[in-house]
Amino acid sequence: MKLPIASGVELPKGSTIAVPSEQMNHDPAVYTNPDVFDGLRHYRLRQQNSEADLDHHHQFTSIDQTSMNWGYGRHACPGRHCASEMIKVVLALTLLECDVKYEEDKGRPENIYVDTFIIPDMSTLLQMRKRL
Numbered sequence: 058m059k060l061p062i063a064s065g066v067e068l069p070k071g072s073t074i075a076v077p078s079e080q081m082n083h084d085p086a087v088y089t090n091p092d093v094f095d096g097l098r099h100y101r102l103r104q105q106n107s108e109a110d111l112d113h114h115h116q117f118t119s120i121d122q123t124s125m126n127w128g129y130g131r132h133a134c135p136g137r138h139c140a141s142e143m144i145k146v147v148l149a150l151t152l153l154e155c156d157v158k159y160e161e162d163k164g165r166p167e168n169i170y171v172d173t174f175i176i177p178d179m180s181t182l183l184q185m186r187k188r189l
Contacts, residue, residue: 075172082124087123099115099117100115102114102115117141118137120133154188155186155187157183157184158183159181159182159183159184160181160182160184163181166181
């Protein structure tokens, strides 16, 4: 059995497909200086858009052809808004209540590449201490 796609391409059942979403985040056609960290990049992009677009573009849960972290179209994650809020609460509480750092004399670990995923080295230890 083959699965039809709107473009006419047919994939055999059980095929694995992937979208290079990491590459999209580093595409100079999409972002200015994409390889330089800019914590306010998406904030500035939201400010440049018209007010009608503010609710739909450059948000953490946005879904469009340049940001497929949550999927796209009718296959986009329906729980992305809830997940986003939960992530923010956990991160905020961790930053407010804990000191976090890598092990002494060790910097950020190298990325690990598994199939189509780029993940942190899960064997890396973090030191966490609850603030008094």
